[in-house]
Amino acid sequence: xxxxxxxxxxxxxxxxxxxxxxxxxxxxxxxxxxxxxxxxxxxxxxxxxxxxxxxxxxxxxxxxxxxxxxxxxxxxxxxxxxxxxxxx
Amino acid sequence: xxxxxxxxxxxxxxxxxxxxxxxxxxxxxxxxxxxxxxxxxxxxxxxxxxxxxxxxxxxxxxxxxxxxxxxxxxxxxxxxxxxxxxxx
DNA sequence: TCAGATTTGTTCGTATGTATT
DNA sequence: CAATACATACGAACAAATCTG
Numbered sequence: 265x266x267x268x269x270x271x272x273x274x275x276x277x278x279x280x281x282x283x284x285x286x287x288x289x290x291x292x293x294x295x296x297x298x299x300x301x302x303x304x305x306x307x308x309x310x311x312x313x314x315x316x317x318x319x320x321x322x323x324x325x326x327x328x329x330x331x332x333x334x335x336x337x338x339x340x341x342x343x344x345x346x347x348x349x350x351x352x
Numbered sequence: 353x354x355x356x357x358x359x360x361x362x363x364x365x366x367x368x369x370x371x372x373x374x375x376x377x378x379x380x381x382x383x384x385x386x387x388x389x390x391x392x393x394x395x396x397x398x399x400x401x402x403x404x405x406x407x408x409x410x411x412x413x414x415x416x417x418x419x420x421x422x423x424x425x426x427x428x429x430x431x432x433x434x435x436x437x438x439x440x
Numbered sequence: 441t442c443a444g445a446t447t448t449g450t451t452c453g454t455a456t457g458t459a460t461t
Numbered sequence: 462c463a464a465t466a467c468a469t470a471c472g473a474a475c476a477a478a479t480c481t482g
Contacts, residue, residue: 406471409472431447431479
């Protein structure tokens with residue numbers, strides 16, 4: 265289908281940039297702007313999936329991307345937290 | 353019938369119908385038949401998981417499906433109970 | 441009040457299968 | 462075929478509520 269429904273959120277399925285990268289960028293900006301403060305949890309994978317209309321695994325990849333960039337630390341069974349600016 | 357979309361017995365992992373739907377159907381039938389009476393608790397998530405050889409989360413999804421159908425009410429820390437016929 | 445067991449609630453970790461591009 | 466994306470499913474850990482002793 266060349267037709268594509270209008271994106272319900274800020275994510276653009278037409279973009280050459282993968283959805284999980286787009287989502288990671290959005291969260292990264294929120295961290296940079298202070299909207300998501302150090303030591304505070306970011307939304308859960310399920311929450312992000314619901315919010316942005318993607319699968320949980322896609323939300324998960326976004327979180328992993330943020331980990332690769334050192335922006336968050338993840339704790340199994342708890343969640344992902346914004347990396348403290350002072351490093352601990 | 354070659355159709356197996358609504359199995360009445362054991363769970364069929366090969367079926368196109370998800371396991372949690374299959375399990376929900378089984379319990380729903382037990383409620384309809386009176387095998388599980390109103391106001392009585394249904395088996396716990398762990399119990400269902402053991403009984404039917406599925407993961408706890410899969411048993412949990414079945415229970416949530418029953419909640420969506422209004423067949424049971426769930427109380428945290430206690431269990432899920434068959435919805436009373438009088439609608440309570 | 442406290443400790444322990446049971447049960448539901450939540451979250452991350454991982455794997456498989458299918459569909460689309 | 463490869464990368465991306467989604468649905469389902471199992472596993473592990475943590476959390477909160479309930480009940481018993």
